[in-house]
Amino acid sequence: MNNIEFAQRFASPLGSPIRELFKYVNLPGMISFAGGYPSPSLLDSTGLMEAGLRALSDGSNALQYGATEGSAALRESLAALCSTRGVHCSADDILVTTGSQQAFDLLVRVFVEPGDMVYVEAPAYPATLQALKQAGARIKECPVDQDGLDIDQLTSFLEHVEAADRPKFLYTVPTFSNPSGTLLPQARRAALVGLAQQHGFLVVEDDPYGELSFDAPIATLFERGKLLAHQANPVIYLSSLSKTVAPGLRIGWMVAPKDVSRRCAVAKQTMDLCTSPLNQLIAVEYLKGDRYQATLTTSRAEYARRMRAMVDSLTSRLGNALSFVEPRGGMFIWAVSALALDPQKLFHAAVANNVLYVPGAAFYAIPPSSTAMRLSYAAPTVGEIEDGVERLASALLFATPQPSTCRSLTDV
Amino acid sequence: MNNIEFAQRFASPLGSPIRELFKYVNLPGMISFAGGYPSPSLLDSTGLMEAGLRALSDGSNALQYGATEGSAALRESLAALCSTRGVHCSADDILVTTGSQQAFDLLVRVFVEPGDMVYVEAPAYPATLQALKQAGARIKECPVDQDGLDIDQLTSFLEHVEAADRPKFLYTVPTFSNPSGTLLPQARRAALVGLAQQHGFLVVEDDPYGELSFDAPIATLFERGKLLAHQANPVIYLSSLSKTVAPGLRIGWMVAPKDVSRRCAVAKQTMDLCTSPLNQLIAVEYLKGDRYQATLTTSRAEYARRMRAMVDSLTSRLGNALSFVEPRGGMFIWAVSALALDPQKLFHAAVANNVLYVPGAAFYAIPPSSTAMRLSYAAPTVGEIEDGVERLASALLFATPQPSTCRSLTDV
Numbered sequence: 001m002n003n004i005e006f007a008q009r010f011a012s013p014l015g016s017p018i019r020e021l022f023k024y025v026n027l028p029g030m031i032s033f034a035g036g037y038p039s040p041s042l043l044d045s046t047g048l049m050e051a052g053l054r055a056l057s058d059g060s061n062a063l064q065y066g067a068t069e070g071s072a073a074l075r076e077s078l079a080a081l082c083s084t085r086g087v088h089c090s091a092d093d094i095l096v097t098t099g100s101q102q103a104f105d106l107l108v109r110v111f112v113e114p115g116d117m118v119y120v121e122a123p124a125y126p127a128t129l130q131a132l133k134q135a136g137a138r139i140k141e142c143p144v145d146q147d148g149l150d151i152d153q154l155t156s157f158l159e160h161v162e163a164a165d166r167p168k169f170l171y172t173v174p175t176f177s178n179p180s181g182t183l184l185p186q187a188r189r190a191a192l193v194g195l196a197q198q199h200g201f202l203v204v205e206d207d208p209y210g211e212l213s214f215d216a217p218i219a220t221l222f223e224r225g226k227l228l229a230h231q232a233n234p235v236i237y238l239s240s241l242s243k244t245v246a247p248g249l250r251i252g253w254m255v256a257p258k259d260v261s262r263r264c265a266v267a268k269q270t271m272d273l274c275t276s277p278l279n280q281l282i283a284v285e286y287l288k289g290d291r292y293q294a295t296l297t298t299s300r301a302e303y304a305r306r307m308r309a310m311v312d313s314l315t316s317r318l319g320n321a322l323s324f325v326e327p328r329g330g331m332f333i334w335a336v337s338a339l340a341l342d343p344q345k346l347f348h349a350a351v352a353n354n355v356l357y358v359p360g361a362a363f364y365a366i367p368p369s370s371t372a373m374r375l376s377y378a379a380p381t382v383g384e385i386e387d388g389v390e391r392l393a394s395a396l397l398f399a400t401p402q403p404s405t406c407r408s409l410t411d412v
Numbered sequence: 413m414n415n416i417e418f419a420q421r422f423a424s425p426l427g428s429p430i431r432e433l434f435k436y437v438n439l440p441g442m443i444s445f446a447g448g449y450p451s452p453s454l455l456d457s458t459g460l461m462e463a464g465l466r467a468l469s470d471g472s473n474a475l476q477y478g479a480t481e482g483s484a485a486l487r488e489s490l491a492a493l494c495s496t497r498g499v500h501c502s503a504d505d506i507l508v509t510t511g512s513q514q515a516f517d518l519l520v521r522v523f524v525e526p527g528d529m530v531y532v533e534a535p536a537y538p539a540t541l542q543a544l545k546q547a548g549a550r551i552k553e554c555p556v557d558q559d560g561l562d563i564d565q566l567t568s569f570l571e572h573v574e575a576a577d578r579p580k581f582l583y584t585v586p587t588f589s590n591p592s593g594t595l596l597p598q599a600r601r602a603a604l605v606g607l608a609q610q611h612g613f614l615v616v617e618d619d620p621y622g623e624l625s626f627d628a629p630i631a632t633l634f635e636r637g638k639l640l641a642h643q644a645n646p647v648i649y650l651s652s653l654s655k656t657v658a659p660g661l662r663i664g665w666m667v668a669p670k671d672v673s674r675r676c677a678v679a680k681q682t683m684d685l686c687t688s689p690l691n692q693l694i695a696v697e698y699l700k701g702d703r704y705q706a707t708l709t710t711s712r713a714e715y716a717r718r719m720r721a722m723v724d725s726l727t728s729r730l731g732n733a734l735s736f737v738e739p740r741g742g743m744f745i746w747a748v749s750a751l752a753l754d755p756q757k758l759f760h761a762a763v764a765n766n767v768l769y770v771p772g773a774a775f776y777a778i779p780p781s782s783t784a785m786r787l788s789y790a791a792p793t794v795g796e797i798e799d800g801v802e803r804l805a806s807a808l809l810f811a812t813p814q815p816s817t818c819r820s821l822t823d824v
Contacts, residue, residue, distance in 0.1 A: 022479070037476055037477055038476075040471075040472055040476065043471055043475050043476075045468070045469075045471035045475065048468060048471070048475065049465075049468045049469065052464055052465075052468045052690075053461075053464075053465070053468075056457070056460060056461045056464045056465075057461065059452075059455055059457035059460070059461075060452055062660050063455045063457065063460065063658035063659070063660040063661075064449055064450075064452065064455075064658070064659050064660055065449055065654075065659040065660070066660070067434070098510055098662075098683075098684040098688075099684050099685055101682070101683070101684055101685045102683060102684045105682055105683050105684075109546070127681060127682055127685070130678075130681065130682050131682035134521070134679065134682055242477075246475035246476070246690075247475070247476055247477040247689075248474050248475040248476055248477070248478070248688060248689040248690040249475075249688065249690060250510075250684060250685075250686075250687070250688040266542075267546065269539060269542065270513065270517050270539055270542050270543035270546055271510075271513070271514060271517050271683060272510040272511050272513055272514045272517075272662060272684070273511055273513045273539070273662075274662075275662070276510075276660060276661065276662040276688055276691055277659075277660040278464075278658075278660040278661060278691065278694075279688055279690065279691065282690075
């Protein structure tokens with residue numbers, strides 16, 4: 001079975017393939033590298049409990065409906081948080097969303113008509129692909145290499161594009177991408193923003209992981225876009241508290257030009273009227289103190305330690321069988337097999353060995369022929385990471401075709 | 413200015429007109445009959461604080477991502493709650509949504525292609541109209557009389573409908589409708605479900621107010637639909653905790669056939685991945701005890717008292733100038749002027765007198781020529797209701813054309 005057939009079996013056209021993995025995650029003894037969520041041990045339950053108490057004691061604001069754009073207090077807090085990342089904006093520029101997933105969905109609803117062209121980095125976050133497919137978009141996959149979006153290839157696409165195939169926008173996670181873990185270098189950031197300006201398309205910069213950096217942070221695309229002379233910023237910035245505070249709050253946000261966020265707010269009204277005012281108030285209370293920065297400092301150190309454990313284990317156990325780039329932040333290692341493996345056989349061998357990952361095919365509209373996997377080091381402990389990689393090594397060995405038997409099996 | 417012009421000025425084609433009212437609600441001294449939210453004094457802050465504490469102390473379930481369909485515990489609780497209303501279903505039949513607004517939006521996303529026909533009761537909840545307009549639906553407005561949907565007119569529509577104009581579904585709030593406050597009688601319920609069966613369309617029964625009944629409850633459309641012999645239930649049931657617990661939780665749900673809720677869950681993934689697991693857990697904890705029923709009992713009595721105050725004030729102050737049906741539950745009185753008034757003049761006179769309502773035009777795709785208003789007695793106190801009606805009476809007097817001056821003004 002090749003990768004495309006596998007992807008077709010694995011994922012219904014409109015369903016997320018990651019959804020299919022849920023049935024395996026809680027099997028007894030399973031070590032999961034599949035999750036894209038924070039380590040349970042890093043969630044600041046105490047701080048959130050305190051924030052929750054303060055929020056719930058303000059019944060009038062927490063329990064009623066709120067403004068569709070988000071509460072003034074949270075928009076102020078998020079603008080302040082953005083400024084620490086170099087994303088300078090005012091509270092008025094912020095639209096609070098029910099997770100950053102909703103922010104992307106709103107942009108799709110506002111911008112994308114059936115048949116419209118949208119560019120995405122490839123591999124890309126599956127729910128992005130799913131939202132675009134549901135909207136009937138045509139998806140152009142722009143390859144990612146070890147440094148993120150391949151700007152030369154993108155330039156070439158854009159130079160040869162017909163008018164009808166111009167992208168409405170390009171979607172990318174430039175900082176510690178999901179799934180590739182890559183960090184787009186400064187020069188490529190400048191080039192990407194320049195291409196957007198030159199060819200007149202928007203860039204949707206999804207940045208849930210930027211603060212989980214293991215070393216010095218790098219300027220956002222949004223910041224670069226603001227520097228463009230005589231031109232509106234072509235970058236729309238999305239972020240989330242899901243990776244740095246708690247996914248359970250479902251708090252994300254969008255920084256966009258007024259006309260875009262106004263149209264998105266109108267669309268949001270029909271989606272959920274407003275993001276939970278209770279959760280917004282919890283976020284405000286949490287962001288008030290110093291716990292956010294303290295948790296971030298702890299998280300960065302712990303994720304760096306786990307990343308190191310996974311990189312070392314993969315290198316020592318698997319040598320050259322898997323190639324990958326060592327991440328400089330975020331939650332993911334994108335590992336590509338050097339061998340031509342049956343992706344389904346590998347996946348089932350891994351599950352049989354009690355280790356779970358997300359098959360690479362899940363991250364493409366049209367999967368390439370190589371076999372890849374997304375490995376997250378965020379949730380498992382160092383010990384689990386070492387054991388899990390051990391199990392993965394056995395699965396790879398099992399799935400590696402031995403020339404003679406492989407041929408005879410194929411002939412049957 | 414006639415009603416249609418007023419509606420056009422008042423509402424952008426894709427924006428909710430009610431949104432425009434926000435700017436007036438918090439003006440000093442304003443008495444608002446415009447809100448469709450629970451009385452702040454009836455929110456059980458203490459009970460919700462206790463539930464919140466219990467939920468937050470379960471960090472692992474409250475703070476991470478959750479299943480798109482909703483947590484098993486909440487689906488069990490909501491199935492049990494449904495059964496007290498005669499909506500017998502299992503936890504598996506329930507999709508938890510981020511408010512019932514999202515449930516409707518999911519149905520639109522799953523069922524409605526641009527150009528598709530959808531029937532709605534008229535007047536109807538504005539965010540329903542807005543969601544349908546955004547999806548490019550054609551909207552057929554089915555008139556409501558003092559007993560809710562006019563089944564004779566609906567029957568006549570359906571008998572003469574071309575194949576291309578058959579509705580994908582019909583949307584109604586049969587129990588204490590928003591905005592008309594009407595209660596659809598048993599015979600009409602039976603007839604509506606029969607029409608759905610006969611003509612092969614779905615009925616979306618939106619039921620946020622059913623439990624706020626001032627006397628004996630009435631069987632839901634869902635329950636009637638289940639009785640149909642040899643036929644799948646044509647009724648999809650939506651409800652919400654926003655009117656009975658707290659809007660700030662953003663917890664709604666849908667009871668639908670498996671294939672519908674599965675498709676809605678897939679669509680929900682791209683919208684917000686999951687409804688806040690924290691808020692789901694708060695709802696579970698709240699519904700566990702007897703506080704839900706106790707709050708409901710208090711709310712029913714208090715809303716009945718406020719309804720009585722509004723009905724009595726309207727009758728004594730306005731006599732025959734406004735006609736309305738006395739509600740038997742819910743939050744709304746739909747008052748229609750017996751005179752041909754300029755709706756904008758009336759609205760501005762009311763605002764100038766420090767009383768706010770939602771102009772009737774907001775509840776139609778194509779407003780009729782009569783001047784109506786939605787008056788909510790849920791949030792204001794009895795004293796505010798009496799004062800507010802007094803102010804409304806002055807506004808009506810001011811806006812009532814005096815034949816001679818009116819003519820001369822029109823001629824200018």
